[in-house]
Structures are given as C-alpha cells and as structure tokens.
Amino acid sequence: MSGTGIILITTYSMLTHTGHRSAMAEDSLKKIEAVDWGLLVFDEVHVVPASSFRQVISRVRAHTKLGLTATLVREDKRITDLIYLIGPKLYEANWKDLEKEGFLSRVQCIEVPCPMSQKFFRSYLRADSNKKQLLYMANPTKFQVVEYLIRFHEQRKDKILCVSDNIFTLETYAIALHQPYLYGGSTQEERDAVLEDFKNNPDNLTLFISKIGDTSIDLPDANVLIQITSHFGSRRQEAQRMGRILRPKKTEGEFNAFFYTLVSQDTKEAEHAEKRMKFLVDQGYSYRTILSLEEIPLVRQAQIDYNQGISSEIPPAINSPKYQIDEDVLLSRVMNADKDDSQEEQPIYVQLKSDGGIKISQPKALSGGANLNYSGVRGKKAEASKTLIGKQAGSICKIHYQKKLKYPTSIDLPNEKAISW
Incomplete structure (x- = not known):
C-alpha cells in the first residue's frame, strides 16, 4: 500500500534457491524483486562472498546496503x-572496549x-593421516584435563560447555564422564529438553556439544568453554565459540569467563x-599457555x-579423579574405528524435489572453507536422518548425518557398572 x-x-537460502519452488514461493520472490x-x-x-549467497545482491534492488557480523573473517x-x-567497513567495535563497558x-x-x-604417540607416528587425526583428538591426557576442569568449575557452580567437532570424541568423553551431550543426530525434542535443563537446572552444570x-x-x-577439538585453524569458529561465553556476567574479579583450548x-x-x-591475541x-593444571591462575588462587x-x-x-578411562580400551576403539569417525560433524542441506527425490549439498563455501585441505568431509558410510523438516517440494531443510556405531559394546569406568554403548 502507498505510504506504508x-x-x-x-x-539467504530462500532468495538464492535455484531449484523448483512452490507457486506461492515463486510469487513471493517476484514481488520481492519488483520492490x-x-x-x-x-x-x-x-x-555473502560465497558463490551462491552473493546472488542476493543482483536479485534484490536496494538504495542502501548494510552488513553486520561479529566475525569478519574467512578462510579464503x-x-x-x-x-x-556491500561497501567499505564503516565501523568496528573493539571487543576489549565492549568488555570494559560491561557489554x-x-x-x-x-x-x-x-x-x-x-602408546598413543607410538600409534600416532605409524598411523595414516585420518587415524592420526582421531588419535590426537581422543588423546587420553585430554580426558584427564577435561575431567579435572569439570570438577573444579562445577565446585564453583560455573556453567560449562565442552565442545568437540569430532563426534567419536564427544560421545566417548561425555559417556565416560556421565554428562549429557548433543550433536547433529540428536532429535529436536532432545535438544530442547537438554538445553532447557542446562539453562534452568542449577544442578546441571555441564553440557557436551558438537559444532x-x-x-x-x-x-x-x-x-x-572447554574446547576439546576444533575445526583446524578456523579463526571464524574460534570467534563464534568465544561468543558462547561472552554474554555479560554479574560475577566480580579480573575475569568472569574462561576459554580453555x-x-x-x-x-x-x-x-x-x-x-x-594469534587471532585471539590480535x-x-x-x-596464556600453561604447563600444568596447577599453573591455571584460577586453580592456583x-x-x-x-x-x-x-x-x-x-x-x-x-x-x-572421579572418573577414569581405560587407555587400552580407548586405543583399541580408536584403532578399530572406521574412516568416518576421524571426520568432524558436517551439516548438509537437503532439497526435496518435486519427483519425491532429494538433492544433497554441503555449505562448505559459505565460510570460505571450500578447496582448502581442512574442509569438512561427509563420510561415505553415514546415513541421513529420515526425519526432514518440511514436506513442500523444493523447500530447503537442514539435517545432520548420523553415524552407525561400530564400537565395542561397553566402556570401562571405575566403581561403576559398564555403560552400554
């Protein structure tokens, strides 16, 4: 209406989708392009620089363009x-200034x-590249560090996120430490319940979560935030994970949030x-890099x-430690794991086609990770979740691959019965 x-x-996906659309979606797009x-x-x-998303610039006419981001970095x-x-950068808020002002x-x-x-290092030196990756991710020394940091920060009543891109490591650690975990294969109901409990239950202080x-x-x-594994050298991911604990806190002291790598x-x-x-220092x-857990300033104080x-x-x-993990059992599971287990979780996009079939693609290029030697790879043996969001032909749905577990049926824990895998 005139004057309104x-x-x-x-x-971005709605505007740049090139496949079949419903009549209503096609009509809406034409109206958007006409304004x-x-x-x-x-x-x-x-x-926006991704090959697909930059199409928004040519499809939508606008007198003024404004871009917003907290992570102005790409790996290309x-x-x-x-x-x-879009245009030149007009303003950039310094993180440390926002910190001083209480934001x-x-x-x-x-x-x-x-x-x-x-044992792990000997196997690492002899392994192929995929197995090397899984060995350094599942390093039992990391487990000991995670176990202690959880005990220490739970005593302080802190809220703790343990993050791993690798699902094999995520599940192994979370189960051995008796902690809840979420990943791409978790149902929406599970996600809602676990996140709600983590936010509102004062006794639930730790959550393991994937990318x-x-x-x-x-x-x-x-x-x-305890970063167990990460997406190689991605600065964007480092900034995003930092953002998980950047919300202002009421607690006093020189530091009131802690990011462990x-x-x-x-x-x-x-x-x-x-x-x-180097990115965080910049x-x-x-x-700080510490040589022993006693050197952690908070622990020492x-x-x-x-x-x-x-x-x-x-x-x-x-x-x-309250919980331990059998190094021989863990090493056996790592060495018997298939290639898929060494890969990080990779989200995919599914397009439901008009003939009932599906077209699968990966958004690797969206953050500049395409054609780089550390790009995520979807395992060939993975199976797609059968629950798709939306039934309209041509709609875009985001799902995650769920791995078939091919590990020993239990993992040994001290003073506890074996937990079924």
Whole structure:
C-alpha cells in the first residue's frame, strides 16, 4: 500500500534457491524483486562472498546496503569482495572496549598442552593421516584435563560447555564422564529438553556439544568453554565459540569467563592451535599457555585462598579423579574405528524435489572453507536422518548425518557398572 512501510525478514537460502519452488514461493520472490527497497540489511555478512549467497545482491534492488557480523573473517581471500558487494567497513567495535563497558564478559583464554601417552604417540607416528587425526583428538591426557576442569568449575557452580567437532570424541568423553551431550543426530525434542535443563537446572552444570553449538543457541549463563577439538585453524569458529561465553556476567574479579583450548603436543593439532591463538591475541584477549593444571591462575588462587583461610572449600585434588578411562580400551576403539569417525560433524542441506527425490549439498563455501585441505568431509558410510523438516517440494531443510556405531559394546569406568554403548 502507498505510504506504508514494509519490513521483510527472510534467509539467504530462500532468495538464492535455484531449484523448483512452490507457486506461492515463486510469487513471493517476484514481488520481492519488483520492490525498490530502501535498506537491505545483511546479517552474518561474512557469508555473502560465497558463490551462491552473493546472488542476493543482483536479485534484490536496494538504495542502501548494510552488513553486520561479529566475525569478519574467512578462510579464503574473499572477505575483501565485500568492499564492492556491500561497501567499505564503516565501523568496528573493539571487543576489549565492549568488555570494559560491561557489554561483554571478561574472558581469560588458556591453552593446555596435552602430551600424548606413550602408546598413543607410538600409534600416532605409524598411523595414516585420518587415524592420526582421531588419535590426537581422543588423546587420553585430554580426558584427564577435561575431567579435572569439570570438577573444579562445577565446585564453583560455573556453567560449562565442552565442545568437540569430532563426534567419536564427544560421545566417548561425555559417556565416560556421565554428562549429557548433543550433536547433529540428536532429535529436536532432545535438544530442547537438554538445553532447557542446562539453562534452568542449577544442578546441571555441564553440557557436551558438537559444532551445532557454535551458533544460534542461547545459553547466557555459560561462563566456561572447554574446547576439546576444533575445526583446524578456523579463526571464524574460534570467534563464534568465544561468543558462547561472552554474554555479560554479574560475577566480580579480573575475569568472569574462561576459554580453555586443549592441544595434543607434537602433533598437527599444535600447528592449527597456533593460528587460532594469534587471532585471539590480535583481538586483545589475555592468552596464556600453561604447563600444568596447577599453573591455571584460577586453580592456583583457589589453593592460596584455602591455605590462608579466606575460603573454607578445599579445591579438587588434581590426582584424584572421579572418573577414569581405560587407555587400552580407548586405543583399541580408536584403532578399530572406521574412516568416518576421524571426520568432524558436517551439516548438509537437503532439497526435496518435486519427483519425491532429494538433492544433497554441503555449505562448505559459505565460510570460505571450500578447496582448502581442512574442509569438512561427509563420510561415505553415514546415513541421513529420515526425519526432514518440511514436506513442500523444493523447500530447503537442514539435517545432520548420523553415524552407525561400530564400537565395542561397553566402556570401562571405575566403581561403576559398564555403560552400554
């Protein structure tokens, strides 16, 4: 109507989809293309240089374009394309300034080098590239560090996210530590129930989550993130994961949020960690590499406070774990795992075609990861979830592959019955 303003909220995929559309969707798209829009706002603008999403620029006419993102980085060289696609950068808020003004939490970044055990490192030196990757991801020393950090921070009543791109490692650690976990294969009902319990149950302090937690989840009270495995050297992912604990916190002290990165020493993972570390340092964050758990500033201060009588709470003992994992059992499972288990979780997009079939594609290029040697790879033996969101022919649905478990049927835990795998 003349004189009436219009606000339209849509997605990149809706505007750039080139396959079959319903008559209603096709008609809506024609109306969008016919309008001379006053302002076109691109959220997550770092995805616009992708070959598919840049089509929005030519399809939608607008007098003014505005791009927004908290992670203006890509792992290819296309980020500079935004200069002519959208325009020059007008403003960039410094993370540390926002932190000082109370809009973001005060984060301390700590890298924990995790030496490989003798058995794991011997196997690592002899293994092929895929098996090497799984060996440094499932490093039993990482398990010991995760176990202690959970005990320490749960005693403080912190809310803890343990993140792993690799589902094999995620499931192994979560089950052995008796903690809930979510990944792409979890149903929507499971996700809702687990996230709701994590947010509102004061006794549920820890959640293991895959890369599905990197974006689009709201966990405002989470103030500890333990990064067990990551997407190689991706700076974008590092920033996104940092964002999970950046919501402002009411607690006092120099730091009120903690970002731990676990790195297997003398492996390829150490090279990737260095790139991610440089990115955080460039952003102005406090970044420390510690040689032992006693060197973690928070752990050391807790022990001092107890010794001086400032606190009556005894800090958890590092060498008295509540849960342990049998290294031989873990190594056997790693060596018997198939190629798919060494790969990280990779989301896919499914297009339902008019003839009832499906067309599957991967969004690797959306963040600049295409044609790079660390791009995610979908396992050939994976099977797609049969539950698709939406039944309209031509609609776009996002699902995740669910792996078939081919491991021993149980995992040994101390003082506990074996848990069925």
